[in-house]
Amino acid sequence: MIRLDLRNQKPKEINKQAITVLNIGGIIIYPTETCYGVGVRADIKDAVTKMLKYKRRPEGKAVSIAVTGKDMAKRYVDLNQTALDIYSRFLPGPITVISKSNHKLDKRLEAEDGTLGIRVPKYDLLLDLIKTLDAPITATSANSAGKRTPYSIDNLLSDLSRSQLDSIDLIIDAGELPHNPPSSVIDTTKQELKILRRGGFSVGNRILTKQVDSDLKMQQLGSELISSYKSLLETHPMIVMFNADLGAGKTQFIKGMAQELGVTQIVNSPTFIIMKEYDFALRQEKGKLIHLDAWRLDSIAELKKFKLEQYFKPRHIIAVEWAGMARDYLAQISAHKDLLRLYIEIDYLDLEKRKVTIYEE
Amino acid sequence: MKNDPLILGIDTSCDETAAAVVQGMRVLSNVISSQVELHRKYGGVVPSVARREHELRIDPVISEALRNASKVLKTRVDFNDLDAIAVTYGPGLAIALEIGIAKAKELALQHDKPLIGVNHMEGHLYSPLALNSKGKGPIEMENVEFPVLSFLLSGGHTELVLLKSHDDKRIIGQTVDDAIGEAFDKVARMLGLGYPGGKVLSDMALKGDPEAFKLPVPMAKDPTLNMSFSGLKTAVYYQVKEIEKQRQLTAQEVVDMSASFERAAINELQIKLKKAIKLYNPKMIMVGGGVSSSARVRAGLRKIARDFSLPIYFPSLKNIYTDNGAMIAIAANFKFHKKEFSDQTLDRQPNLDLAI
Numbered sequence: 001m002i003r004l005d006l007r008n009q010k011p012k013e014i015n016k017q018a019i020t021v022l023n024i025g026g027i028i029i030y031p032t033e034t035c036y037g038v039g040v041r042a043d044i045k046d047a048v049t050k051m052l053k054y055k056r057r058p059e060g061k062a063v064s065i066a067v068t069g070k071d072m073a074k075r076y077v078d079l080n081q082t083a084l085d086i087y088s089r090f091l092p093g094p095i096t097v098i099s100k101s102n103h104k105l106d107k108r109l110e111a112e113d114g115t116l117g118i119r120v121p122k123y124d125l126l127l128d129l130i131k132t133l134d135a136p137i138t139a140t141s142a143n144s145a146g147k148r149t150p151y152s153i154d155n156l157l158s159d160l161s162r163s164q165l166d167s168i169d170l171i172i173d174a175g176e177l178p179h180n181p182p183s184s185v186i187d188t189t190k191q192e193l194k195i196l197r198r199g200g201f202s203v204g205n206r207i208l209t210k211q212v213d214s215d216l217k218m219q220q221l222g223s224e225l226i227s228s229y230k231s232l233l234e235t236h237p238m239i240v241m242f243n244a245d246l247g248a249g250k251t252q253f254i255k256g257m258a259q260e261l262g263v264t265q266i267v268n269s270p271t272f273i274i275m276k277e278y279d280f281a282l283r284q285e286k287g288k289l290i291h292l293d294a295w296r297l298d299s300i301a302e303l304k305k306f307k308l309e310q311y312f313k314p315r316h317i318i319a320v321e322w323a324g325m326a327r328d329y330l331a332q333i334s335a336h337k338d339l340l341r342l343y344i345e346i347d348y349l350d351l352e353k354r355k356v357t358i359y360e361e
Numbered sequence: 362m363k364n365d366p367l368i369l370g371i372d373t374s375c376d377e378t379a380a381a382v383v384q385g386m387r388v389l390s391n392v393i394s395s396q397v398e399l400h401r402k403y404g405g406v407v408p409s410v411a412r413r414e415h416e417l418r419i420d421p422v423i424s425e426a427l428r429n430a431s432k433v434l435k436t437r438v439d440f441n442d443l444d445a446i447a448v449t450y451g452p453g454l455a456i457a458l459e460i461g462i463a464k465a466k467e468l469a470l471q472h473d474k475p476l477i478g479v480n481h482m483e484g485h486l487y488s489p490l491a492l493n494s495k496g497k498g499p500i501e502m503e504n505v506e507f508p509v510l511s512f513l514l515s516g517g518h519t520e521l522v523l524l525k526s527h528d529d530k531r532i533i534g535q536t537v538d539d540a541i542g543e544a545f546d547k548v549a550r551m552l553g554l555g556y557p558g559g560k561v562l563s564d565m566a567l568k569g570d571p572e573a574f575k576l577p578v579p580m581a582k583d584p585t586l587n588m589s590f591s592g593l594k595t596a597v598y599y600q601v602k603e604i605e606k607q608r609q610l611t612a613q614e615v616v617d618m619s620a621s622f623e624r625a626a627i628n629e630l631q632i633k634l635k636k637a638i639k640l641y642n643p644k645m646i647m648v649g650g651g652v653s654s655s656a657r658v659r660a661g662l663r664k665i666a667r668d669f670s671l672p673i674y675f676p677s678l679k680n681i682y683t684d685n686g687a688m689i690a691i692a693a694n695f696k697f698h699k700k701e702f703s704d705q706t707l708d709r710q711p712n713l714d715l716a717i
Contacts, residue, residue, distance in 0.1 A: 082553055082555060086553065089609075089610075089611070089612040089615060090612055090615075095561075181564070184561045184564040184565070185560075185561065186554055186555040187557070187558070188555045189555075190556045190557070245598070246550070246551060246594065246598055247547075247591060247595035247598045247599075248595075251591065252538075252591075265712075266535060266587075268536050268537055268538050268540070269536075269539045269540065271539070271540075271543045272515075272540055272543055273452070273453060273711075274375070275454060275455070275711075276711070276712070277711055277712055302413070305456050306456060348598075348602070350599070351595070351599040
């Protein structure tokens, strides 16, 4: 094991030796702006094997890689707009950005869902090293699972086993590092494709366009909608699909609907739980309000499991937030049913004001 | 401790497939599916397991929980060694809940063990009482003094609960729109921090100026103990859009907005906690749920507790904040001692409330 000291050796000389070690598949311990990391060339399979053995990771935990920046990252992952914004705003810096892997590197570095974490460390020595190497190195803390975060080489070494010590080829010692927390992880892969609004609904007949300027008025509009359909609801089920941005007032509208239906519970956001059910009675007959938020659904296949057809009964109302993705599916499963289908768009006019457009099909 | 019942707890209330083994209040194992990779264990049989595929995850997760418990007790723990099998029956997502319930019923029948249905919220509520595998924790059961004021803060819950005893719990305040964790995640998304980015938002907030943006503290003047986060979310959205009409947000603006939002959200929690303490004079405060792992949230709530000289307890174990099986097994302890067992008719109750 070679131990180089950044405090009394030239960075250039240190990097030269580190690169030699990395190129033959060796393991190095290096400083970063967070803690000490363990690095091997991420594109050498045997080296990755060695590093995983060193880390004693429980199977299947992903390992991030360190690159010099956006251009190098693009060789290994697909960068979407969210990712690009983060790169330009925050990198280099203590953030791990998760993107979809293009599987050019060892799959063992990826997470179960085929994503890969990328780091651009704010540490010049390291950026120079990776630039000269022209290959990514693994970026994971140098301690094994469950052991303390390594801020000094001495602490790290005292936590390691004999075989772990033996597998290290080179250490770059920068003394005691400032105790900065580990990097924050930003996942840019969720809620990317499906959530986007698919333009306006523009289906059926527009039955109402109205401006509202408070939560209360939004609730009133929801109540009015139910009130005007009340007699039809006695014999028909109803689907109400919403197309509106975050914070536009969808839940407020549905609160108003629930109120008019006589739901006594507090109607709050179903985002986490995905679907909430409320009971009510309409002329002494039981009915149900199903409040569904498609925001966190992964696919139509997942929505199918909810078997929404079971609610296609009189006095049953299914209100769907973030219906963009689900719209075609819902229209299809309800196509031949005698069912009321409404589409509601809510647009921001300013902080308080919204334009609500209701279509009936 | 040796005489305490050995309970397997299962939770499939929403995203996580979770299973754990506890002995009394002592957590021997606590396995959460998102932290175990399944397809490698299966040797590639399951190419890619989507979130919430509880059917595929539940068996390996339970096996792992038994295996980890065996390591702690240094003796093999098998189904036959268990004293009961506990499972969440609500509140939650119906199609997720039913998978855990079916599995728990199957195991109870097969191994002739008592079945205990547990309310998910009781799990979060009792999570600060969980002891580590050595039997240590922030507070021992015997030292719980009623009334207890419990604050549940997570992606799906924001509730103030009053416990007059273990048998008398009721919600005295809750969110009327978004849950606090959900608001953090959605605001993170508005700020380009990915999804779910609540944790990143809190990290960013550390470097930001909470005075940089003027945001309303929602419900500050509302006389009830209810909370709201939707208006705050909208206020952030609107300010972000206004800036984006001209140009992109700068890194500094992102961290400043994170800090300003976090401060306003925590202020609301503080105001309502204070109000609840004045109204109900609790002897102690317990906090549960994923959001209670945030250092700022903890500090904010601790400050209020200190102002009233009240002890405050947070969950202290890894994996015990977010949805997990250990908290379910711990809550099942109380029912075990009272012999409140369920039978094979146990059914999911997606809308289950806390007061029974």
